Amino acid sequence: MSNALHILTRTDLADIEITPEEVIELVEEGYLAFARGDSSCPVKLMMPLPNTARDAVSYSMLGYDGSLEHLGFKTSYRQGSDSAEKYYTTISLYDDTTGAPFALMDCQRVGAARTPATTAITARHAAREGAETALMIGTGVQGRNTLPYLLTALPGLRRLRLFGTHPEGIAASRAALRRWFPDRELELVDDVRTAAADSDIVVVASGRAAHPKVRTDWLPPGGLLISVASKGVESGALRAADYAVATSTGQLGVTGTRLAGAGGELVIDAELPDIVAGRAPGRRAQSDRVFAFSSGMVITDIPVAHALATRAVAAGRGQRVQLWS
Missing domain, CATH: 3.30.1780.10 (ornithine cyclodeaminase, domain 1)
Incomplete structure (x- = not known):
């Protein structure tokens, strides 16, 4: 056998x-x-x-x-x-x-487990010190566990926010948070741009047309934008960042070329494995707007x-x- x-x-x-x-x-x-x-x-x-x-x-x-x-x-x-x-x-x-x-x-x-784990690890290393607010955009299978995983990695998070358009996905996201953190509240938002401008961590794992495409310059100083291979992020979001992170530069070149913007070049400051290993920082300064591209490895x-x-x-x-x- x-x-x-x-x-x-x-x-x-x-x-x-x-x-x-x-x-x-x-x-x-x-x-x-x-x-x-x-x-x-x-x-x-x-x-x-x-x-x-x-x-x-x-x-x-x-x-x-x-x-x-x-x-x-x-x-x-x-x-x-x-x-x-x-x-x-x-x-x-x-x-x-x-x-x-x-x-x-x-x-x-x-995928529904390792994807939010990667998001949580990225946030733990690349979010600004004292981050308190996280916004999750999208309620698909790979995004529903994101908020409880983020809270596991960053227990200091105080506000947990969600934008979604599918009732089933919203209910599943609520259930996932309630399962692991029954005492925490989930705040639903309907204005993505306003919510992003008031969030320390913004995770985008959404489709094409459910909301205006998220821009890096919407973030507050020190904000972190994590794209889970999402079409809901504006082209050029990477180039607009003060510091750029990717799980893999090679895979960014396969699935994320549009993030450099028209005629732009994909320039990454650090890869996540090197950040986790302590060989590169998750950000240079607390005021940096950081863009992180998450592609499954x-x-x-x-x-x-x-x-x-x-x-x-x-x-x-x-x-x-x-x-x-």
């Missing part, structure tokens, strides 16, 4: 317990291992499909997590920019210590996927398949 593979569905993983604090620690260690040179993470491969009428896109990521000694392959396909029902993402894990496959699993739960998917898969298998979930028999 050494070549058997655990197959884990979205339902198998849905109620596996993992706390925001645990996920943040796993993702941070993923960045540290990469910064040490123990991990490998080539740039994401993304391919728009030729039939633009359907606005379909596919991408894949390959990486090696040196802490776990696991290899991961992630694939995603989506037909239509706004169709969550037609978005499919999987991750497969291989144990390099044994040379055996470990798991093939739905990756939605993984499979080295952060692997440890979260491994933790969820290990717990699911221990709970008797999924199927064990002799795929190569």
